[in-house]
Amino acid sequence: MIIKIDGKECTAQKGEYLLSIARRNGIEIPTLCHSDALPGIGSCRLCIVEVVEKGRSRVVTSCIFPVMGEIEVLTNSKKIRNMRKTLLMLYLARVPENEKIKKLAEEYGAVVPERFSADKSEDCILCGLCVKACESLGSSAISTVNRGVTKKVSTPYDEPSKECIGCGSCAYVCPTNAMKIKEKDGIRTIWNKDFKLIKCEKCGEYFATKEQIEYINKKKGFNLEDEMLCDKCKKKKAGERLKEVFEDYRE
Amino acid sequence: MIEIKDIIEKYPREKRYTLAMLQDVQKQFNYIPRQALMMISEYVDTPLSSLYSMATFYKALSLKPKGKYIIKVCDGTACHIRSSMVLIDEIYNILKIRIGETTEDGMFSLETVNCLGSCAIAPVMVVNDKYYGKVTPAMVREIIKEYGGEKNE
Ligand code: SF4
Ligand code: FES
Numbered sequence: 001m002i003i004k005i006d007g008k009e010c011t012a013q014k015g016e017y018l019l020s021i022a023r024r025n026g027i028e029i030p031t032l033c034h035s036d037a038l039p040g041i042g043s044c045r046l047c048i049v050e051v052v053e054k055g056r057s058r059v060v061t062s063c064i065f066p067v068m069g070e071i072e073v074l075t076n077s078k079k080i081r082n083m084r085k086t087l088l089m090l091y092l093a094r095v096p097e098n099e100k101i102k103k104l105a106e107e108y109g110a111v112v113p114e115r116f117s118a119d120k121s122e123d124c125i126l127c128g129l130c131v132k133a134c135e136s137l138g139s140s141a142i143s144t145v146n147r148g149v150t151k152k153v154s155t156p157y158d159e160p161s162k163e164c165i166g167c168g169s170c171a172y173v174c175p176t177n178a179m180k181i182k183e184k185d186g187i188r189t190i191w192n193k194d195f196k197l198i199k200c201e202k203c204g205e206y207f208a209t210k211e212q213i214e215y216i217n218k219k220k221g222f223n224l225e226d227e228m229l230c231d232k233c234k235k236k237k238a239g240e241r242l243k244e245v246f247e248d249y250r251e
Numbered sequence: 252m253i254e255i256k257d258i259i260e261k262y263p264r265e266k267r268y269t270l271a272m273l274q275d276v277q278k279q280f281n282y283i284p285r286q287a288l289m290m291i292s293e294y295v296d297t298p299l300s301s302l303y304s305m306a307t308f309y310k311a312l313s314l315k316p317k318g319k320y321i322i323k324v325c326d327g328t329a330c331h332i333r334s335s336m337v338l339i340d341e342i343y344n345i346l347k348i349r350i351g352e353t354t355e356d357g358m359f360s361l362e363t364v365n366c367l368g369s370c371a372i373a374p375v376m377v378v379n380d381k382y383y384g385k386v387t388p389a390m391v392r393e394i395i396k397e398y399g400g401e402k403n404e
Contacts, residue, residue, distance in 0.1 A: 133296075143303060
């Protein structure tokens with residue numbers, strides 16, 4: 001099926017999410033709470049676009065909008081830009097010093113009215129992506145806590161969590177770089193808990209926590225301890241093996 | 252004495268009963284003890300973090316022990332205009348607790364609600380399930396007395 005995005009004809013499969021169709025076709029839509037690796041949560045609303053169908057236009061969240069028919073899409077109309085501007089004004093009011101939000105706000109001309117005051121050290125926009133990542137890739141150690149103005153992301157009782165394996169997925173996906181991970185002398189500190197880091201047997205770089213490896217072993221039922229290699233060395237090794245096989249084959 | 256285990260095990264081991272369990276625990280103990288949260292987590296095989304999220308989200312659930320009598324002062328528009336804040340000040344004068352707090356003897360907790368649907372008799376105050384309408388500061392004193400408060404004056 002063919003849909004039109006900003007005048008460009010794009011092929012799409014029924015049920016495909018609008019955002020991924022647009023991106024595949026080189027049309028940029030700003031997002032905060034989206035990660036290709038995780039199911040959409042649709043919380044930040046920055047990816048809103050206008051969908052015109054049967055002469056009527058409506059605003060949808062493109063990251064979680066499955067395309068079902070031949071629609072026309074406007075990703076950067078005046079209406080959408082204005083709505084994004086309002087959103088960014090609110091985000092900027094919450095995280096006034098955050099680089100990512102500052103840049104986006106500038107792009108959309110969003111300024112915070114003076115009556116809003118905020119904690120200057122705050123970087124979290126409460127999108128919830130880290131919680132999703134922890135749920136899917138980690139061990140469900142964190143969640144959103146409280147609601148309204150006191151809402152935050154934390155571990156139960158704000159204590160070091162028994163479940164946390166220190167994988168850092170939460171920090172990795174965070175769009176605003178709000179999560180602080182400290183790494184020093186082979187110790188990673190995250191969510192008030194210290195983790196011993198393990199070195200890659202080949203290149204000697206720290207690449208995972210002990211808990212992380214134990215967790216993967218348990219979950220996937222295999223033994224990673226046989227081969228403690230970081231991703232880079234693993235790829236290299238696989239490449240070498242492939243080369244060997246290939247050369248054997250040629251001989 | 253009813254124990255946490257008895258409350259939880261009344262329900263099938265399914266996630267969708269989590270909130271009901273939490274409500275029952277809250278009713279029995281006037282708060283959600285840590286132990287209960289951990290037991291439910293195990294019973295329905297749900298991460299502790301999700302339960303903690305739930306317990307801190309709903310106003311009806313509390314992680315800290317609540318008083319035997321819960322005073323709710325309505326602070327919806329009608330009650331607000333009719334000086335609900337004066338009632339809250341008066342409660343502070345008598346019981347020395349502010350919104351969200353509980354007296355040291357564990358007798359009273361103070362909360363505000365956004366509308367009780369009784370705007371005609373604003374300002375409204377509720378103690379456990381009993382409603383009081385057109386409340387004045389003087390009445391607050393009388394009402395608290397009814398429940399055995401004001402001793403600490
Ligand atoms: S820490 Fe980052 S990922 Fe998590 S809710 Fe805040 S902004 Fe989103
Ligand atoms: S990216 Fe779509 S709502 Fe955040």
